[in-house]
Amino acid sequence: MSALSNSRFLKMNGLGNEITVLDLRGSSHRVTPVEARAIAADPRSRFDQLMVLHDPVTPGTDAYMRIYNTDGSESGACGNGTRCVAWAMMSDPAMSRPLSEGLVLETRAGLLPVERVSDLVFTVDMGPPRLAWNEIPLRDPYPDTRSIAVDSKLPEAPELQGPSAVSMGNPHAIFWVEDALAYDLAAIGPVLERDPVFPERANISFAQVTSPEHILLRVWERGAGATRACGSAACATVVAAARKGLTGRRAVVSLPGGDLVIEWRESDGHVLMTGPTELEHEGTLSPALFAGAA
Numbered sequence: 001m002s003a004l005s006n007s008r009f010l011k012m013n014g015l016g017n018e019i020t021v022l023d024l025r026g027s028s029h030r031v032t033p034v035e036a037r038a039i040a041a042d043p044r045s046r047f048d049q050l051m052v053l054h055d056p057v058t059p060g061t062d063a064y065m066r067i068y069n070t071d072g073s074e075s076g077a078c079g080n081g082t083r084c085v086a087w088a089m090m091s092d093p094a095m096s097r098p099l100s101e102g103l104v105l106e107t108r109a110g111l112l113p114v115e116r117v118s119d120l121v122f123t124v125d126m127g128p129p130r131l132a133w134n135e136i137p138l139r140d141p142y143p144d145t146r147s148i149a150v151d152s153k154l155p156e157a158p159e160l161q162g163p164s165a166v167s168m169g170n171p172h173a174i175f176w177v178e179d180a181l182a183y184d185l186a187a188i189g190p191v192l193e194r195d196p197v198f199p200e201r202a203n204i205s206f207a208q209v210t211s212p213e214h215i216l217l218r219v220w221e222r223g224a225g226a227t228r229a230c231g232s233a234a235c236a237t238v239v240a241a242a243r244k245g246l247t248g249r250r251a252v253v254s255l256p257g258g259d260l261v262i263e264w265r266e267s268d269g270h271v272l273m274t275g276p277t278e279l280e281h282e283g284t285l286s287p288a289l290f291a292g293a294a
C-alpha cells in the first residue's frame with residue numbers, strides 16, 4: 001500500500017490555476033512521478049500543480065515544498081500554488097499552527113516569504129529573476145536574454161519569434177504578440193515548450209501589452225498545458241516587459257482566471273506577486289489510486 005493512501009488533501013485554486021495541497025510534514029515519503037500522475041488522474045484531486053509540504057530544511061523557514069506538474073515532472077516555482085499553501089498553513093484547521101500574518105516557504109529554487117493581505121489574498125516575494133542564459137537555462141550563450149531565437153518553425157504563426165527568456169526559479173519564454181487570444185495554445189504550446197533551445201523545456205507565455213501598466217497574458221505551462229493562470233509566468237512577463245521598456249516595474253497582469261498585481265521591486269530586485277486563493281474542497285487519497293504505482 002502507498003504511504004499516500006488515505007492522506008488528506010486540499011483542492012484549491014489560485015485564479016483558476018488548479019492546485020492540490022498535500023501535507024507530508026513529519027513523513028519521509030517523497031512523492032514519485034507515478035504517484036503524482038495518479039493523484040492528477042482522479043477528478044477529486046486533479047491539479048495543474050501538486051504542492052507537497054515537507055518539514056523545513058533551512059532554519060527560520062516554515063516548510064519545504066516540492067512542486068509537481070500534471071505529467072509528474074517537478075518545478076522550482078509555482079506562484080499561485082504558493083499562495084494556496086500559505087492560506088492552508090494559516091487557515092486550514094488541520095494544517096495551521098498559531099501563525100502571525102506571514103511565513104517563509106522554501107523550494108529547490110530558494111526562499112519565498114509570504115504576507116497575508118486579507119483573508120484570501122496573499123503577496124509572495126518570488127525572489128529575484130534569473131536573467132543569465134545559463135541560469136534560465138538556454139542551450140546557447142546569449143549575452144542578452146531580452147530576445148532569443150527558437151528553432152521551431154510555425155507555419156501557422158511565423159510571427160512567433162524573438163521571445164524574452166526569464167527564470168523565476170523555473171524557465172519562461174515570453175512571446176510579444178498583438179492579440180494574445182488569437183493563438184491555439186494546444187497546437188503551438190507543446191512545440192515551443194520542447195523547442196531545443198530550452199534544455200529543461202519552458203513555460204510559454206503569449207503577452208499582449210495593452211498599456212505601460214497592463215498586460216493580457218495566456219500561458220501554456222510546461223508539464224501541465226494551458227492553465228487559467230500562472231503566477232511565475234506573470235512575474236517573468238513583467239520583468240521582461242520592464243527590461244524591454246514596454247511597461248514600468250509594476251503592472252496588472254490579466255489572465256483567463258483573473259488579475260495578478262506584479263511589482264519588480266527597485267530596492268532589491270525581488271518580484272512581488274499579489275493575488276487571491278480559493279478552497280474548493282478537501283478529501284482523502286483513495287488507496288485504489290496507487291494500485292500498481294511505485
Ligand SMILES: N[C@@H](CCC[C@H](N)C(=O)O)C(=O)O
Pocket residue numbers: 017048049069074075076077078079080081170171203221222223224227229230231232233
Ligand atoms: N502555475 C505555476 C507555475 C507552475 C510550474 C510550471 N508548470 C513549471 O514546470 O515550471 C505558477 O503559478 O507559477
